Amino acid sequence: MIPVEPVMGTRDFYPEDMRARNWLFGHFKEVARRFAFQEYDAPVLEHEELYKRKAGGEEITQQMYNFVDKSGYAVTLRPEMTPTLARMILGDPTTKMILPVKWFSLPQCWRFETTQRGRKREHYQWNMDIVGVKSITAEVELLAAITTFFTRVGITAKDVGIKVNSRKVMASILKAQGISEQQFAPVCVVVDKLDKIGPEEVTKELVQLGVSEKTAGTIIETMSARSVEELSTIAEGADQEGLDELKELFVQAEAYGYGDFMQFDASVVRGLAYYTGIVFECFDRSGELRAICGGGRYDRLLSLYGSKQEASEVPCVGFGFGDCVIMELLQMKNLLPDFPQLTDFVVAAFSKDMLPNALTVAAKLREAGATVDMQVELKKKVGQTFDYANRVGAQYVALVAPDEWDKNMVRVKDLRMEDKEANQKDIPLDKLHEWRTF
Numbered sequence: 001m002i003p004v005e006p007v008m009g010t011r012d013f014y015p016e017d018m019r020a021r022n023w024l025f026g027h028f029k030e031v032a033r034r035f036a037f038q039e040y041d042a043p044v045l046e047h048e049e050l051y052k053r054k055a056g057g058e059e060i061t062q063q064m065y066n067f068v069d070k071s072g073y074a075v076t077l078r079p080e081m082t083p084t085l086a087r088m089i090l091g092d093p094t095t096k097m098i099l100p101v102k103w104f105s106l107p108q109c110w111r112f113e114t115t116q117r118g119r120k121r122e123h124y125q126w127n128m129d130i131v132g133v134k135s136i137t138a139e140v141e142l143l144a145a146i147t148t149f150f151t152r153v154g155i156t157a158k159d160v161g162i163k164v165n166s167r168k169v170m171a172s173i174l175k176a177q178g179i180s181e182q183q184f185a186p187v188c189v190v191v192d193k194l195d196k197i198g199p200e201e202v203t204k205e206l207v208q209l210g211v212s213e214k215t216a217g218t219i220i221e222t223m224s225a226r227s228v229e230e231l232s233t234i235a236e237g238a239d240q241e242g243l244d245e246l247k248e249l250f251v252q253a254e255a256y257g258y259g260d261f262m263q264f265d266a267s268v269v270r271g272l273a274y275y276t277g278i279v280f281e282c283f284d285r286s287g288e289l290r291a292i293c294g295g296g297r298y299d300r301l302l303s304l305y306g307s308k309q310e311a312s313e314v315p316c317v318g319f320g321f322g323d324c325v326i327m328e329l330l331q332m333k334n335l336l337p338d339f340p341q342l343t344d345f346v347v348a349a350f351s352k353d354m355l356p357n358a359l360t361v362a363a364k365l366r367e368a369g370a371t372v373d374m375q376v377e378l379k380k381k382v383g384q385t386f387d388y389a390n391r392v393g394a395q396y397v398a399l400v401a402p403d404e405w406d407k408n409m410v411r412v413k414d415l416r417m418e419d420k421e422a423n424q425k426d427i428p429l430d431k432l433h434e435w436r437t438f
């Protein structure tokens with residue numbers, strides 16, 4: 001017997017699961033469409049070197065689902081989509097990439113989670129990125145897309161919040177503390193774990209990175225700032241431009257109508273080494289779930305990849321929005337609709353010699369846009385046809401029988417009409433295309 005369950009940490013999507021996934025992705029895609037983003041895609045298999053980042057310590061690169069293929073080439077299942085976007089921008093064959101570029105994708109992303117954690121190894125992650133815009137209106141646009149999605153599915157600012165911070169300000173504070181540029185990304189990766197491992201452990205790991213205990217203390221203290229104003233007072237050397245951008249971001253968010261979702265939080269740094277400016281993450285206010293989505297500005301990724309071609313700094317902002325936490329949240333809030341199997345028609349032949357006529361009826365209905373479940377094998381009793389029709393969620397049963405056929409008619413029963421007397425009528429063949437008005 002072959003294993004019938006999916007590989008460890010992966011999920012099958014049976015039809016009912018697929019209906020829920022298509023509903024979720026339908027909202028992602030509709031929001032992206034309204035924001036005039038273009039969809040792109042790329043192979044799940046990527047060059048491993050895309051993720052080799054000097055910062056080290058990033059969970060996302062430590063857990064890569066990587067291997068050497070039969071040609072000896074180092075590849076990996078992609079752990080995230082942003083490096084692929086950067087590769088595609090740099091490798092754009094048309095070189096007509098007119099900036100700004102606004103792209104979205106719904107890639108499946110992978111990690112090789114050690115089995116004892118028993119966590120998932122794959123998820124689908126809605127990505128939206130704006131390439132070529134320096135101003136924070138790019139961040140504001142992406143946050144507007146996220147909050148538009150929340151509003152569409154019935155999630156409000158009472159259910160979730162968005163914590164916003166600036167790594168640019170953090171970088172200036174660290175610089176004032178004598179931390180080098182090279183240390184900045186690894187320090188952020190460590191500091192991102194503050195909630196999980198606590199200040200003592202963070203201090204220990206920062207000291208291992210060469211940060212003094214005193215500076216580690218200052219960093220952790222700075223992260224407790226509860227407002228941009230407070231940050232600018234307690235943090236020496238805080239970058240004024242970074243502080244101004246944070247303030248402007250909140251002003252523009254109010255103008256866009258989603259200010260209620262937003263809050264400054266100096267402890268948010270996100271765990272990806274390549275962020276350089278604004279960073280943000282959405283959380284559920286009940287505190288029960290992990291981050292719903294997250295993102296930020298990464299202005300140096302393309303020049304890092306394209307340094308050979310001396311690619312000048314190309315400003316980028318993006319977010320990733322996984323398919324799992326959001327579904328848990330929607331479940332918790334009773335906001336998930338039902339996803340029953342539905343079809344418009346079951347078409348059944350009354351007898352063997354009526355089967356060709358039944359196929360003609362099915363073709364006519366499909367031509368007119370109806371979904372038709374053609375009963376391809378005769379049932380002994382017509383009751384079996386109605387049982388099947390109810391099971392597949394059909395609205396109508398079209399029974400193709402000789403008496404009506406001789407009058408160029410088809411008997412159609414509406415299964416959703418209560419009144420059993422009025423729920424069937426004989427439809428002329430040349431009126432089948434008007435099925436929506438039956």
Ligand SMILES: Nc1ccc(Br)nc1
Pocket residue numbers: 060079080109110111120121122123
């Ligand atoms: N990066 C990543 C990939 C796959 C899952 Br599940 N979570 C995070």
